[in-house]
Amino acid sequence: MQERVKSPKFDIIGTRPIRPDGADKVTGRAKFGADHKIAGQLVGKVLRSPHPHARIKSINIAKALALAGVKAVVTREDFKEQSPEFIPAGEMLVNYRDVLRNVLAREKVLYEGHAVAAVAATSETIARQALKLIEVAYEVLPHVINEVEAMKPGAPIVEDGMITAGVTPPPTTPSNVAKRVEFTLGDVAKGFKDADVIIEREFNTKPVHQGYIEPHACVASVSEDGTAELWTTTQGHWIARAHCAKLLGWDITKLRVTSSEIGGGFGGKTVVYMEPLALALSQKSHRPVKMVMSREEVFRASGPTSGANIWVKIGAKKDGRIVAGEAILKYQAGCFQGSPVQPGCMCAFAPYDLENVKVVGYDVLSNRPKVAAYRAPGGPISEYAVESVVDELAATLKIDPIELRLKNAAKEGTKAAYGPKFGPVGLVECLEAAKNSPHWKAPLGKNQGRGMASGFWFNIGGETTVSLQLNEDGTLTLMVGTPDIGGLRASLAMMAAEELKVPYAKVRPIIADTSSLGYNFLTGGSRATFSSGMATVEAARSIIKQASGRAAKLWEIPEDAVSFENGEFRPAGDNAGKHKPMTLADIAKVAGKTGGSIVGYAAISAQGAAPSFGVHIADTEVDPETGKLTVTRYTAIQDAGKAIHPSYVEGQFQGGAAQGIGWALSEEYIYGADGKLQNAGFLDYRIPVASDLPMLDTIIIEVPNPRHPYGVRGIGETPIIPPMAAIAAAACKATGVRMFELPMSPPKVLKAMKDAKAGKKA
Amino acid sequence: MAKHHVSATVNNDPVEFLCETDQTLLDCLRDELNLTGAKEGCSSGDCGACSVTINGRLVCSCLVLGVEANGMKIETIEGMAQGDKLHPLQQKFLEHAALQCGICTPGVLIAAKALLAKNPNPTETETRYWLAGNLCRCTGYDKIIRAVMDAASEMRKGA
Ligand code: FES
Ligand code: FES
Numbered sequence: 075m076q077e078r079v080k081s082p083k084f085d086i087i088g089t090r091p092i093r094p095d096g097a098d099k100v101t102g103r104a105k106f107g108a109d110h111k112i113a114g115q116l117v118g119k120v121l122r123s124p125h126p127h128a129r130i131k132s133i134n135i136a137k138a139l140a141l142a143g144v145k146a147v148v149t150r151e152d153f154k155e156q157s158p159e160f161i162p163a164g165e166m167l168v169n170y171r172d173v174l175r176n177v178l179a180r181e182k183v184l185y186e187g188h189a190v191a192a193v194a195a196t197s198e199t200i201a202r203q204a205l206k207l208i209e210v211a212y213e214v215l216p217h218v219i220n221e222v223e224a225m226k227p228g229a230p231i232v233e234d235g236m237i238t239a240g241v242t243p244p245p246t247t248p249s250n251v252a253k254r255v256e257f258t259l260g261d262v263a264k265g266f267k268d269a270d271v272i273i274e275r276e277f278n279t280k281p282v283h284q285g286y287i288e289p290h291a292c293v294a295s296v297s298e299d300g301t302a303e304l305w306t307t308t309q310g311h312w313i314a315r316a317h318c319a320k321l322l323g324w325d326i327t328k329l330r331v332t333s334s335e336i337g338g339g340f341g342g343k344t345v346v347y348m349e350p351l352a353l354a355l356s357q358k359s360h361r362p363v364k365m366v367m368s369r370e371e372v373f374r375a376s377g378p379t380s381g382a383n384i385w386v387k388i389g390a391k392k393d394g395r396i397v398a399g400e401a402i403l404k405y406q407a408g409c410f411q412g413s414p415v416q417p418g419c420m421c422a423f424a425p426y427d428l429e430n431v432k433v434v435g436y437d438v439l440s441n442r443p444k445v446a447a448y449r450a451p452g453g454p455i456s457e458y459a460v461e462s463v464v465d466e467l468a469a470t471l472k473i474d475p476i477e478l479r480l481k482n483a484a485k486e487g488t489k490a491a492y493g494p495k496f497g498p499v500g501l502v503e504c505l506e507a508a509k510n511s512p513h514w515k516a517p518l519g520k521n522q523g524r525g526m527a528s529g530f531w532f533n534i535g536g537e538t539t540v541s542l543q544l545n546e547d548g549t550l551t552l553m554v555g556t557p558d559i560g561g562l563r564a565s566l567a568m569m570a571a572e573e574l575k576v577p578y579a580k581v582r583p584i585i586a587d588t589s590s591l592g593y594n595f596l597t598g599g600s601r602a603t604f605s606s607g608m609a610t611v612e613a614a615r616s617i618i619k620q621a622s623g624r625a626a627k628l629w630e631i632p633e634d635a636v637s638f639e640n641g642e643f644r645p646a647g648d649n650a651g652k653h654k655p656m657t658l659a660d661i662a663k664v665a666g667k668t669g670g671s672i673v674g675y676a677a678i679s680a681q682g683a684a685p686s687f688g689v690h691i692a693d694t695e696v697d698p699e700t701g702k703l704t705v706t707r708y709t710a711i712q713d714a715g716k717a718i719h720p721s722y723v724e725g726q727f728q729g730g731a732a733q734g735i736g737w738a739l740s741e742e743y744i745y746g747a748d749g750k751l752q753n754a755g756f757l758d759y760r761i762p763v764a765s766d767l768p769m770l771d772t773i774i775i776e777v778p779n780p781r782h783p784y785g786v787r788g789i790g791e792t793p794i795i796p797p798m799a800a801i802a803a804a805a806c807k808a809t810g811v812r813m814f815e816l817p818m819s820p821p822k823v824l825k826a827m828k829d830a831k832a833g834k835k836a
Numbered sequence: 837m838a839k840h841h842v843s844a845t846v847n848n849d850p851v852e853f854l855c856e857t858d859q860t861l862l863d864c865l866r867d868e869l870n871l872t873g874a875k876e877g878c879s880s881g882d883c884g885a886c887s888v889t890i891n892g893r894l895v896c897s898c899l900v901l902g903v904e905a906n907g908m909k910i911e912t913i914e915g916m917a918q919g920d921k922l923h924p925l926q927q928k929f930l931e932h933a934a935l936q937c938g939i940c941t942p943g944v945l946i947a948a949k950a951l952l953a954k955n956p957n958p959t960e961t962e963t964r965y966w967l968a969g970n971l972c973r974c975t976g977y978d979k980i981i982r983a984v985m986d987a988a989s990e991m992r993k994g995a
Pocket of ligand 1: 881
């Protein structure tokens with residue numbers, strides 16, 4: 075076994091200081107996407123398709139353009155065709171043919187709400203009138219909404235000529251299956267032969283929306299010389315820059331993108347929707363253009379995550395040892411390929427140390443908005459299904475569900491079905507903590523049940539650049555490029571302060587724009603604290619090195635004869651005690667005379683992101699009259715590697731759990747037979763409100779990541795994985811019936827209970 | 837169509853603005869008065885991000901017309917701190933890390949202040965039901981509820 079790194083003693087890491095951007099956020103001063111304003115700006119609005127599937131025969135904008143106050147209209151004619159090849163954009167492979175079509179429809183509209191044209195006008199009222207004057211002739215086509223229907227022969231084809239990838243020989247007829255993926259380990263057939271018990275189940279989940287409270291918003295301003303500025307609420311402004319420049323055919327350097335404060339993203343703000351339209355409108359109108367989505371547009375036209383159909387089969391010995399696991403996942407991609415089915419496959423059995431695994435996934439198109447990333451994209455769906463079967467297995471074998479998992483838990487050295495061997499991971503520690511938690515042992519009330527489930531997420535590193543300036547008074551300015559959505563600036567300032575042994579308040583972190591700093595991949599994949607933290611530590615160490623050099627110069631001794639201890643540069647070795655120690659502030663003061671400004675710069679591709687495992691315990695109570703399930707107690711336990719600012723780590727656990735509770739009980743996209751979304755608002759798309767939830771208890775486990783200077787693991791995504799299965803397990807205890815469909819909304823629960831009763835009587 | 841002339845008091849300052857008949861108070865605050873602290877999360881009264889008080893009463897400013905504000909006393913998040921002294925609720929929100937992205941925060945703070953004005957000693961359940969009109973997608977509400985109750989307790993001590 076690899077030796078686990080010991081946690082060093084820290085002064086600042088692990089404390090809970092107030093975030094640097096805090097005051098602005100409690101006083102209303104912080105500027106979010108829609109708060110930015112430029113003199114002379116126009117209002118931009120989007121015309122959206124009323125049909126789920128139709129060919130666009132013609133678009134006539136003449137009447138709209140003739141309306142006084144309308145300054146520009148853009149349609150498909152204004153954007154050049156893009157290649158369907160997947161080409162690198164930053165660290166992602168992007169098919170710009172599809173990105174372009176999602177921004178603005180070309181041959182066909184592919185979902186209700188698909189953007190067809192955009193206008194810029196001098197007022198909101200005029201912009202709305204102009205939308206009504208655009209004449210679009212549609213040839214309405216048959217549509218398909220459900221993924222299982224979409225896979226059937228004869229289903230309406232969403233993308234003409236789509237041939238399934240990943241199948242040999244390739245199919246000869248088009249279908250809605252964009253690709254098939256498969257991950258195997260060992261031999262499942264042999265595994266199932268050895269099994270004493272086999273459980274096989276089918277599950278269905280609905281698309282759920284990220285539900286960030288801030289709608290998409292941006293302001294674009296294109297100058298007469300072709301340079302442009304874009305302010306937008308995004309999880310990655312370098313990504314937004316890459317996409318916009320590509321779609322508009324511009325040099326990247328001409329576009330400067332500033333990320334506003336961001337009002338939640340959860341993966342949904344990793345793509346562009348209105349940004350290229352706003353830039354195109356600004357270019358045409360020679361005026362700045364501001365565009366803000368309505369909530370309805372957010373629901374209809376920005377990415378939810380996939381709904382899915384999942385089949386899982388697990389075989390085990392009587393003693394609880396799992397001998398084989400198999401799954402088939404059918405994920406909705408929306409109208410363009412690219413559902414998160416691949417990570418879904420990779421995660422499915424990741425919490426288990428198994429010899430025989432087979433997972434097959436299908437990426438399925440239908441007439442829905444293109445899915446976007448949502449917190450641990452793909453993971454919650456497949457792990458919900460697998461964890462639910464594992465719970466049933468525990469019940470069948472009469473083994474405690476935590477014990478069953480401990481028997482099979484992935485640990486250091488486990489080979490995951492998707493390839494790698496795990497380094498040090500904290501699943502066993504999480505399970506032990508769950509077992510010993512007061513929650514697991516507490517008595518339950520009437521109509522209540524308790525369940526638990528595990529969760530796994532990979533986490534990523536990636537391209538990251540930071541710049542740390544030592545100011546002339548000894549304070550520091552830290553420029554980072556990963557948008558801060560939930561306390562990142564606090565964590566990074568803490569790491570810089572820890573490294574440099576200066577007070578936390580002396581480090582001021584800001585999120586820099588794309589022209590002020592080298593490339594940064596986006597805030598996603600639970601990478602921001604990990605990667606920007608790694609880069610910050612490197613930049614801080616560079617400052618120490620440079621400052622040591624300055625001290626050496628002043629003292630006329632070799633650079634390696636200067637030591638840095640407790641915040642002081644001291645002559646060391648033979649020179650010890652010969653010169654008065656200097657602080658960073660002392661050196662900053664004379665920087666100009668000793669070689670110029672001291673700036674620590676780190677441009678890295680962060681490697682060594684480590685997975686984070688979590689275990690959640692949920693209690694639910696059922697109202698036998700209505701079927702309503704209420705979560706009455708909740709505990710989220712997770713391995714954070716090292717919690718830099720524990721409050722924000724707990725906050726991630728709690729926020730993910732709450733989103734998972736919504737996914738489990740109340741959230742779903744509801745479509746009519748007409749292919750139209752029926753609940754595009756917060757009244758009918760119910761995200762948990764304060765009165766729906768109990769306190770969400772947390773336990774932070776710290777099994778340090780040996781590849782990070784402070785042991786950090788990404789933690790933001792794992793917490794949304796266990797809730798659905800934990801609640802389903804709890805609901806089974808509370809109601810006496812096992813349910814295989816999300817959300818477990820009151821009508822479904824009531825029906826399941828009634829059916830079970832009728833079944834018992836019959 | 838001619839715009840309407842509205843006079844009101846916002847955070848104790850007299851203000852005047854012109855607005856369209858169908859313009860919401862939220863839009864008037866944000867676009868005419870440059871007070872962008874109140875946020876638009878839905879414009880349908882479902883998220884509470886636009887919360888302000890009118891003559892002491894908590895409302896969703898997206899559901900009020902600008903013209904209705906004529907002669908009224910409006911309080912927004914921009915008026916909550918006194919000089920450089922944060923309101924105890926604001927302070928406790930920072931200490932408890934009761935915000936992540938912070939987009940819901942102005943609305944939650946305004947709503948919480950209105951709660952404590954009515955009920956200085958709310959139970960957890962009362963706090964949860966009062967704030968049920970303020971959506972937060974980031975925090976799961978745990979730290980928000982703790983911050984409000986802690987602020988209430990501190991304000992009771994101070995009173
Ligand atoms: S914007 Fe007013 S309640 Fe949502
Ligand atoms: S902190 Fe993001 S919505 Fe509440």
